Amino acid sequence: MSGLSIQNISMSFDLPNGGSVQALKDVTLNLKAGELLSVLGPSGCGKTTLLNIVAGFLVPTKGEILLHGNKVTGPSAERGMVFQQGALFEWMNVRENVGFGPRMKGVSTARAREKVDHLLDVVGLQDFKEKAIYELSGGMQQRVALARCLANDPDVILMDEPLGALDALTREKMQSLVLNLWKETGKTIVLITHSVEEALLLGERLLVMAPRPGRIHKEYRLPFADLGVDADLREIKKHDDYGDKREEILEMIWNMEEEIMGRTEVAG
């Protein structure tokens, strides 16, 4: 089968005091090729752990990940990752960062150049190809991170709060960029975010996770991502449906957070 299959994943971490904490419990999820999934949840619900398992950085205690029917055993170029920030290589300029993946595969810089330059055009950095990373703004750096990931032509793109550190205006522009890249490239994307709005706007499917232990709480299918490819994202925010969903999810997460705080008080 094609697509990404997350089967019965459980993950527990050993604590220094001898106990253990269960970060994920029986998470099962199937993604068709080309789907855009956004994952939302309160802090500590295991969403980043789940992403790290899919990426291959962590080995789950139980269960397995299949990509196109093949079991995932470690990190690889078929599953690209975009981090919140600080994952670019400051000792390379913009073009070298984007060309990093092809270079690791042994593709010569000259041969990769056309592709790299094209991707930099796509993300709007055509005038910044020779710049150092630290000369760019936060939003531009994330554009580089997106281009760097795409240069490897991965089957799945994993995004760990890629827009979390950006200001509101830049964030909105980048959301449009992510939608357009998704539509143009047809990649499977898993996007983790803290922002309910972002999850609604960018997710074709939206997963709300609950903490202690981390599990899937509720799933939505949304129309906004498809609309957003052509329309202004601000227009979509005026939809009645959008507003209702936003309130519903916000309240859901709010209740989870309150439950955690309550428990902490009893424990303390």
Add this chain to the structure above:
Amino acid sequence: MHGTGVEVTLPEIESGSGFAKNDVLAVKAYRTKLLKWDANDSETRKGGAKIVAVNGQLIVFGTDVDAGDLKIALTQKGTLNVKPNKGIQMEPIWLPAPEDVWNRLKEISTSGFKNYTLAEHLGFSLFRVVIGFFLGALVGIPLGYAMGLSDWFRGWFDPIVEFMRPVPPLALIPLVIIWAGIGEVGKTILLFLAALWIMAIASRAGVSGVRISKVHAAYSLGASKWQIMRYVIVPNSLPEIFTGARVAMGVCWGTVVAAELVAAEKGAGMMIMVASKFQQTDIVILGIILIGIIGFGIDMLMRWAERILVPWKGRG
């Protein structure tokens, strides 16, 4: 009254009339002189003549009369002791005048000091620092990398490195002299040890300080372990290593001067130590200033290299 090294001729005076003739006396600055006032008189001390007052003030043995620029005292034998005021001036042995230091600089940079020219003294100190630092970095950086990458290495070497790092290199001088003598080998070992621990700790910090997201990013871009080492961990550690190198060069410079103070044939430290023994304060001052300038110059040079070679430092 006259300065040191100045030839003076006594001014001509009228000897005057009466039983006590006029006297004239020249005194060097910072010195005193006895005035045998009766040498040219008809009435002498042997004959019972005595001085009872100076400038109208009574004088006895043990009290001074203040006569403006000088003090006059009566000795037990009845002569006068003339003591010019020293003022707040410093004798050259305490603090030489700037022009004396400048002249000495010109002198020893051409004719040299203790068989070697000034440039040779300074150059040799610098040469020792460069060799010692180079050897320290050559061993320290791989050691630090190994400690940063392998728990086994960290387990074995961390206690040694953490213990040796705070030991001042100067405290090792006696041991190094016992082991290797006072020659070049001993100094090289000392400077090697001064640089080694600093470089090991800096490069370990550089390796273990790599952001895990950078390593993860490289993995998910298809890099192998060796490629991550080569393209991520090593460049990421360079800023820390440069900081360590700056500190190590400074410590080595301080250590070489101290080691040369103890024993050396040439070098900046030897120069000022020998000069001190011969009370050539101007050379000591000159040496201190030059040592300071070179130390500052080393630091500036390292900063410049840092700006050129690791421009991303502190901007990650």
